[in-house]
Amino acid sequence: MSSTDGTAPPDRPTDRSTGPKLDLGPVGHLGDRLFAGLARGSGGLVVAIVAFVGIFLLALAIPALADNNSSFLFSRIWEPGGETPRFGIAALFYTTLVSSIIAMVIAVPIAVGVALFTTYYSPKRLAAPVSHAIDLLAAVPSIIYGLWAIIFFAPILRPVIDGLSSALGWLPLFEKPATDNLGVVFTASVVLAIMILPVVTAISREIFAQTPITHREGALALGATRWEMIRMAVLPYGRSGVVSASMLGLGRALGETVAVLIILSVPNGNDPWDSSIFAGGETFASKIANNAAEFDSPEKTGAYIAAGLVLFVVTFLVNSAARLIVARSGPGNRRPRRNRRAGTNPAQTEGAAT
Amino acid sequence: MAKRIEVSGLNVYYGDFKAVEDVSMTIEPRSVTAFIGPSGCGKSTYLRTLNRMHEVIPGARVEGKVMLDQQDLYASGIDPVAVRRVVGMVFQRPNPFPTMSIFDNVASGLKLNGVKDKKKLTEVVEASLKGANLWNEVKDRLEKPGSGLSGGQQQRLCIARAIAVEPEVILMDEPCSALDPISTLAIEDLIEKLKDKFTVVIVTHNMQQAARVSDQTAFFNLAATGKPGRLIEMGPTKQIFSNPNEKATEDYITGRFG
DSSP, rough: OOOOOOOSSOSSSTTTOSSOOOOOOOOOOOOHHHHHHHHHHEEEEEEEEHHHHHHHHHHHHHHHHHHHOOOOOOOOOEEESSSSSSSHHHHHHHHHHHHHHHHHHHHHHHHHHHHHHOOOOOOOHHHHHHHHHHHHHTOOHHHHHHHHIIIIIIIHHHHHHHHHHHTTTGGGGGOOOOOSSSSHHHHHHHHHHHHHHHHHHHHHHHHTSSSSEEEEEEEHTTTTTTTHHHHHHHHHHHHHHHHHHHHHHHHHHHHHOHHHHHHHHOOOSOOOSSTTTSSSOOHHHHHHHHGGGGTSSSSHHHHHHHHHHHHHHHHHHHHHHHHHHHOOOSTTSHHHHHHHHHHHHHTOOGGGOO | OOOOEEEEEEEEEEEEEEEEEEEEEOOOOTTTTEEOOTTTHHHHHHHHHTTGGGGGSEEEEEEEEEEEEETTSSSSSSHHHHHHHHEEESSOOOOOOOOHHHHHHHHHHHHHTTTOOHHHHHHHHHHHHHTTOHHHTTTOOOOOGGGGGHHHHEEEEHHHHHHTOOEEEEEEEEHHHTTTHHHHHHHHHHHHHHHSSSEEHHHOOOOHHHHHHHHHHEEEEESSTTTTTTEEEEHHHHHHHHSSHHHHHHHHHTOOOO
16 A cells, blocks of 8 residues: 555555646655754764763863862862872862953943944944954954963053052952062953953844834834933843853853963962962963873873863853843843733733733 | 924935925824825825934935924924924834833833932823823733733833823824724724824824824825825815815725725
């Protein structure tokens, strides 16, 4: 009998047909099958790669962690290898997080400003060049940022650092350390801010430009000025987009390696670790990169791998948070659950609208 | 609190394209004036020039005069933002601010004008919602988002938002075209009530609606695609619908158009 899936040719002509017989045989699904295989394979491969990276990190980190003689999460000492290995990530964690958060605090307002300027303020012929210039910042290799920062930019930032530390020096975060060096966390943060500016700007720009014209006209028709229109219509619409863009920027700043490695001066005997952002320090990424030459014993390597694992998890969490925020609140419908409930409220009297 | 609009020799352009040509009319205070005509005849474009909302569209410009009780809206030194605070507008699709509560939606215009006093805001919000025939339906959930209302309720919310700032004139651009018949009826009842206090101008594709709600009707038409729209005739609604002066008007309202 004929197959039931409809793809095999019919083996029994119907005698009811009056006109010429239609050709309804197989159309050739080779392309479909090939592409489906390719797509499935690619999808599986990505999952496999992520899983292997995770397994690799865990497998190498666990033995080293088992031999560790000090608290991995809360110690600031880093002496892996040797008879009694002792290492902890507290300092790395602190510097990584503080430098990235300061970068975000600097970059996000600027990015939002640039995005608003190019979408709602600048004349058309200025908007495109400005956008391109910002996008170009993303094309600069991070090694160039590092060199530029330590040779050219850090000396320029010196007065800013002096000013901030004399004004806010009573806070440990802004305390002026005993020694003057150029490679401080604050400088790294400013450079990271420049590096994440393009991605935050681009996403904010897209979302602002998508604000429905009806919302904008609603505000303008009430007699809103341009800024009032932006406050009433554009910013509420784009808020979740800006938040997720900031998180993506944060994720990038957390993992940035080469620029940070070049800029930050490593704490040593003369210049010990300091909680101030006007002192040197090391992030996860810069620490690992700085010491790549020392991966000579499995114990030592495992310690760095364990630090890398923490960075992996933190970055993963930040990116997941960004995705969660986007999924939870698509642009324009910030509170979908509550909206739905309000819509089915029995107080609604317009029967025809349901 | 309602003003007369006198338009003379008004042309509207989008860039080089002339969309509306040589419109002159007088719109009486405390009345409802309906604009009817086929799609693309420029009636919505023309409506927008009455509160300078057309300036939102890049390249749109106007020649001619629009006088609001002796004040030229296009004179130099006139701020379009100030014009829109006096001439309010309701759009085709209900557009409450989605992230704002019902209360904040109605209060938004007042807040723009710098009203901060909570008691005053509460009073005006209640009065405006009552004025828009919406108070009884939303009084228990003023803090809920406005986007949770039905389409017809949202449109009345937008009308409440527009009348909260006590404008002289309210422009409505096909306010019922996205609504079902029952909601439409609610809006039409409301328009009838609004004309006690405001000058109302409404663009509509629905000729029964024009006949039901308006005192004066203006018929717009265009000679051909690509030609500018023109005002063909304007008069009392009864006369336009029973005994129009122009053949084109009669053809349009009897459905023999084209």
